[in-house]
Amino acid sequence: MAMIVRDFEARDAAAVVAVRRAALPFEVVTEASLRFTAERANPAERYRLLVAEREGEVVGAANCGLAFESPEPGRAHTTPYVVPGHRRRGVGTALLRAAEEHLTAHGATEVYCWALEGSGGPEFAARHGYRPARSAHFQSLDLTASPLPELPEALPPAVELHTAAAWQGDPRPLFTADAQVTADEPSDVGAELDDYEDWLTRTWRHPLFDRELSTVATVGGEIAAFTAARTDGRTRYFTGMTGTLRGHRGRGLARLVKTDSLRRARAAGYTEAFTSNDGANEPMLAVNRRLGYEVRATEVRHVRAFG
Incomplete structure (x- = not known):
C-alpha cells in the first residue's frame, strides 16, 4: 500500500488527535490545540507537523522544530507517533527521516526525540542511531475515585491563593515567574524565556491553558508559586508546569497550589488528571505521590548527533 508523508492540514486535526491519543494516552490534545500550534509557532522554531497517510488514512504524525529557546544553538526536537496497528511497517521511519531532513536543513546538529517504554519506541530510536538520555514519568489520578488532600484551614502567613485569571489585565508577572522556574527545570535541552510577546501568544493564549483552574500563590502580594x-x-x-520561585522553596507551596487546582478541577467536572515529571525531579515526584498520582508509563528522551 502506498504511503505519503506530507504537511499537516486543518482537515487532518481529528485524525491526528486520534493518532496521538492512541500512541500516547497520557496527554491532553485537541483539534483546536493542534491547529493553534501549527498556526502560531514562532518562526524561529521552523515548526512542522507532518502526517503519514496510507490509502487515504492518517496512520502517523510527527511534530518537529528547532529548540530556539535553548541557550545552546543547533538543538532540535521531533517525536513520531504511529497508530499501534501500523507499527513496524515503515511509517515511523518515514516520518523520522522527513523530520530529520527538515531540521538539519535549518542548522540542527542534535535532534532529540521521546520514546515510550513498552511500545517499541526505545528499540526504534536505537535502530535509527539515537542514544538514550534522560527519562520522564507520566502519572495519572482518577478524580472520580481518588481522595484529594484537604486545603489547610488557614494558609501560612502572608500566603494567598488566586487563579491565573486574576492577572488577566497584566500577565507579565506570570511570565516573569514562568521564566525563572523554566530556567531551573531539569532538562537536557534547557530553555530561556525572554520574549514576552511570544509567551503571550503561545502560552497565555493557548487554547488548552485554563486560567480559571491554574492556581497562583502569592506571598506578601508577590508571586511565589x-x-x-x-x-x-x-x-x-493536565498539569503543564508547577513551579516555586527561588527563595520560597521548601515551604510546601507547590503542593498547596496543586491541591487547590485539583480540587477545583474535580468540582468543575474533570475526571482524569495527568502530569509528567523528569525522572530526576524527585521533589515534584514526591509531591505528586502525596496527592495520589501513580506512575503509568515512562518515556526516555533520546538524542542523535548530526554533522
Whole structure:
C-alpha cells in the first residue's frame, strides 16, 4: 500500500488527535490545540507537523522544530507517533527521516526525540542511531475515585491563593515567574524565556491553558508559586508546569497550589488528571505521590548527533 508523508492540514486535526491519543494516552490534545500550534509557532522554531497517510488514512504524525529557546544553538526536537496497528511497517521511519531532513536543513546538529517504554519506541530510536538520555514519568489520578488532600484551614502567613485569571489585565508577572522556574527545570535541552510577546501568544493564549483552574500563590502580594493547568474542556486535565520561585522553596507551596487546582478541577467536572515529571525531579515526584498520582508509563528522551 502506498504511503505519503506530507504537511499537516486543518482537515487532518481529528485524525491526528486520534493518532496521538492512541500512541500516547497520557496527554491532553485537541483539534483546536493542534491547529493553534501549527498556526502560531514562532518562526524561529521552523515548526512542522507532518502526517503519514496510507490509502487515504492518517496512520502517523510527527511534530518537529528547532529548540530556539535553548541557550545552546543547533538543538532540535521531533517525536513520531504511529497508530499501534501500523507499527513496524515503515511509517515511523518515514516520518523520522522527513523530520530529520527538515531540521538539519535549518542548522540542527542534535535532534532529540521521546520514546515510550513498552511500545517499541526505545528499540526504534536505537535502530535509527539515537542514544538514550534522560527519562520522564507520566502519572495519572482518577478524580472520580481518588481522595484529594484537604486545603489547610488557614494558609501560612502572608500566603494567598488566586487563579491565573486574576492577572488577566497584566500577565507579565506570570511570565516573569514562568521564566525563572523554566530556567531551573531539569532538562537536557534547557530553555530561556525572554520574549514576552511570544509567551503571550503561545502560552497565555493557548487554547488548552485554563486560567480559571491554574492556581497562583502569592506571598506578601508577590508571586511565589504556581501550577499551570491545561484542559480539553471536557474530562481531561493536565498539569503543564508547577513551579516555586527561588527563595520560597521548601515551604510546601507547590503542593498547596496543586491541591487547590485539583480540587477545583474535580468540582468543575474533570475526571482524569495527568502530569509528567523528569525522572530526576524527585521533589515534584514526591509531591505528586502525596496527592495520589501513580506512575503509568515512562518515556526516555533520546538524542542523535548530526554533522
